[in-house]
Amino acid sequence: MNRREFTRNLCGAAFGVAIVQASVAQQKSHEMGGMRHPMPDKPEEIAMLIYPGMTALDLIGPQQVFGYVMGANVHLVAKTKDIVVSDTGVGVLPSRTFADCPSVVDILVVPGGGKGTITLMNDDQTLDFLSEHAKSARFVTSVCSGSLVLGAAGLLRGYKATSHWAVRDILPLLGAELVTNRVVQDRTRITSGGITAGIDFGLRIAALLRGDDYARALELTLEYDPQPPFGSGTPEKAPANIEKMTRSMYEPLHVAAREAALVARKRWA
Amino acid sequence: MNRREFTRNLCGAAFGVAIVQASVAQQKSHEMGGMRHPMPDKPEEIAMLIYPGMTALDLIGPQQVFGYVMGANVHLVAKTKDIVVSDTGVGVLPSRTFADCPSVVDILVVPGGGKGTITLMNDDQTLDFLSEHAKSARFVTSVCSGSLVLGAAGLLRGYKATSHWAVRDILPLLGAELVTNRVVQDRTRITSGGITAGIDFGLRIAALLRGDDYARALELTLEYDPQPPFGSGTPEKAPANIEKMTRSMYEPLHVAAREAALVARKRWA
Numbered sequence: 001m002n003r004r005e006f007t008r009n010l011c012g013a014a015f016g017v018a019i020v021q022a023s024v025a026q027q028k029s030h031e032m033g034g035m036r037h038p039m040p041d042k043p044e045e046i047a048m049l050i051y052p053g054m055t056a057l058d059l060i061g062p063q064q065v066f067g068y069v070m071g072a073n074v075h076l077v078a079k080t081k082d083i084v085v086s087d088t089g090v091g092v093l094p095s096r097t098f099a100d101c102p103s104v105v106d107i108l109v110v111p112g113g114g115k116g117t118i119t120l121m122n123d124d125q126t127l128d129f130l131s132e133h134a135k136s137a138r139f140v141t142s143v144c145s146g147s148l149v150l151g152a153a154g155l156l157r158g159y160k161a162t163s164h165w166a167v168r169d170i171l172p173l174l175g176a177e178l179v180t181n182r183v184v185q186d187r188t189r190i191t192s193g194g195i196t197a198g199i200d201f202g203l204r205i206a207a208l209l210r211g212d213d214y215a216r217a218l219e220l221t222l223e224y225d226p227q228p229p230f231g232s233g234t235p236e237k238a239p240a241n242i243e244k245m246t247r248s249m250y251e252p253l254h255v256a257a258r259e260a261a262l263v264a265r266k267r268w269a
Numbered sequence: 270m271n272r273r274e275f276t277r278n279l280c281g282a283a284f285g286v287a288i289v290q291a292s293v294a295q296q297k298s299h300e301m302g303g304m305r306h307p308m309p310d311k312p313e314e315i316a317m318l319i320y321p322g323m324t325a326l327d328l329i330g331p332q333q334v335f336g337y338v339m340g341a342n343v344h345l346v347a348k349t350k351d352i353v354v355s356d357t358g359v360g361v362l363p364s365r366t367f368a369d370c371p372s373v374v375d376i377l378v379v380p381g382g383g384k385g386t387i388t389l390m391n392d393d394q395t396l397d398f399l400s401e402h403a404k405s406a407r408f409v410t411s412v413c414s415g416s417l418v419l420g421a422a423g424l425l426r427g428y429k430a431t432s433h434w435a436v437r438d439i440l441p442l443l444g445a446e447l448v449t450n451r452v453v454q455d456r457t458r459i460t461s462g463g464i465t466a467g468i469d470f471g472l473r474i475a476a477l478l479r480g481d482d483y484a485r486a487l488e489l490t491l492e493y494d495p496q497p498p499f500g501s502g503t504p505e506k507a508p509a510n511i512e513k514m515t516r517s518m519y520e521p522l523h524v525a526a527r528e529a530a531l532v533a534r535k536r537w538a
Contacts (some may be wrong), residue, residue, distance in 0.1 A: 043487060046346060055333065056329045056332065056333055057329050057330065057332075057333035057491070058358065059329075060325045060326050060328075060329040060330075061326065061329075062465070063325065063326075063357060063359060064324065064325055064326035064357055064464065065423050066357075067355075067356070067357020067358060067359075068357065074357070074358065077361065083362050086336075087336070088332060088333055088335075088336020088337065088343070089364070090329065090332060090336075090345065090361060091361065091362030092359065092360065092361060092362070093352050093359075093360030093361070093362065095358070095360070103475070110339070119335060144492075156437065160499055164492060165492055167406060177525045182494070183496075187441065187468050193492050193494075194469060194490075194491065194492025195333065195491045195492055195493075196491045196492055196493045196494075196495060197492055198395055199326075199465060199495070199499060200495060200496050200497065203497070203498050203499070207498065207499075212499065213510075213511060215498065215499060216499045216501040216508065216511045217358050217501075217506060217507075217511050217514060217515045217518075219497055219498070219500075219501045219502050219507075220501050220502060220504070220507045220511060220512065220515045221463075221464070221515060221518075222326070222463065222464045222465045222502070223433060223462050223463025223464055223465055223466055223502055223503065224464075224465045224495075224497050224502040225451070225462075225465075225497065225502030225503045226465060226468070226469060226493075226495035226497065226502075227451045227452075228469065228472070228488055228493050228495065229469060229471050229472050229473055229476065229484065229488070230472070230476075230481065230484060230488050231488075232485040232486075232488045233489060233491070233492055233493040233494030233495075234489070234492065234494045235489070237488075237494060238488075238489045239485065241482075242482060242485045242486050243398075243489065245486060246486045246489045246490060249486075249490075255442075263318045
């Protein structure tokens with residue numbers, strides 16, 4: 001494949017249906033912009049769990065990045081083929097079910113959410129799916145409160161991990177060591193902070209898969225030069241009254257998540 | 270409604286199905302965290318256009334914010350009720366069609382995309398829908414290359430506007446004055462830069478609707494304290510070779526968008 005063909009393909013990925021030719025994916029590296037980039041022996045399989053009550057932005061932040069990674073197959077995996085409705089009412093169509101998801105995936109991703117996420121923390125079918133696929137996955141990952149589900153499955157025991165600020169203190173109950181960075185990698189586990197952290201997370205995964213220059217090009221494609229209007233994106237940076245009020249909103253969820261964690265850990269503690 | 274009831278409702282919006290009580294929305298202000306926040310006389314109707322080939326993150330960035338704005342009705346509007354597939358293969362279910370969208374909406378939003386967006390630039394049915402709803406909308410808005418569709422409909426003539434960096438130079442062909450800020454408001458028109466700019470855009474709209482403190486709480490809810498891994502999110506900030514390569518990927522799209530603009534302007538020029 002010459003540079004022009006490559007460019008056309010990547011443009012296709014960036015701007016239409018992601019057309020990935022097996023011949024490309026079988027190359028171990030390719031030339032782009034005068035640089036060589038690593039390519040996999042075969043397309044990576046990325047399985048993103050979707051479920052009722054998930055936060056759509058937790059899912060779509062990294063999905064948009066992964067979808068632009070030439071040579072990766074991105075699956076939205078649910079229990080059934082039924083439409084999955086997010087916490088703000090977005091209906092998303094699963095592309096795979098637990099039954100027809102590739103048995104070996106390279107990356108397993110669990111997005112967060114609210115009550116739906118807490119329900120998953122004690123959903124045997126979901127925890128079994130995650131545990132089974134985590135055995136062979138290269139990276140077991142999460143965005144936002146998705147780490148509580150990984151933790152409930154026992155998959156964060158002995159690992160450093162993070163979560164949405166409002167519930168991250170629950171992680172130690174699930175055997176994880178809480179680290180409050182925006183993206184935390186500890187060996188095969190990569191967890192990230194609340195909602196928008198999924199974009200930073202996605203770009204870091206892209207860099208792990210294709211190298212820093214490839215990820216730089218994706219960052220530019222996403223025009224990811226954020227300008228938060230208020231600078232109140234963490235409990236530490238927000239004005240005290242805003243932090244207090246927002247935390248109070250999360251209190252019922254925090255209580256429920258803690259209770260779910262205490263039940264879930266009986267599976268493996 | 271007392272503070273506890275309000276908290277429960279906002280928590281519901283943040284963490285489950287958005288439960289909005291008309292009684293809440295009919296208040297003109299409410300107390301939150303010791304502060305008063307403006308509330309609308311009636312729920313705002315926010316219509317977000319969805320179409321094949323849209324960039325899902327353009328849509329979901331602001332949708333996640335709007336979905337957390339208590340008292341707003343957020344509609345995903347397509348030509349038909351068929352699943353709409355994004356540029357990276359995410360299937361999204363429309364909640365409304367052109368036919369059953371509220372005839373008067375407060376905010377009209379057009380997300381961007383690639384080839385699908387260019388197709389819309391000369392799609393009469395879509396341009397008519399936008400033109401009709403723009404007449405009464407409080408804000409006519411876009412994320413990323415969605416502004417090219419607004420421009421094609423003649424809705425940016427005489428307005429300052431922006432778009433994704435790779436195609437924004439086309440805006441003057443559509444009668445707009447290009448401004449390269451991340452979010453550009455000119456009277457009733459609010460346009461934003463590429464893909465991830467939709468989050469900044471969404472938070473600014475939230476501030477317009479509910480005040481800065483409310484938007485600060487949403488920024489904290491979204492944990493929007495971004496840490497771009499590479500700092501290459503604009504053509505100016507990216508290394509020269511990355512910028513050159515990425516721009517070359519966009520070249521076919523740029524050519525097509527320019528041609529579409531020249532055709533579209535014949536409708537009204």
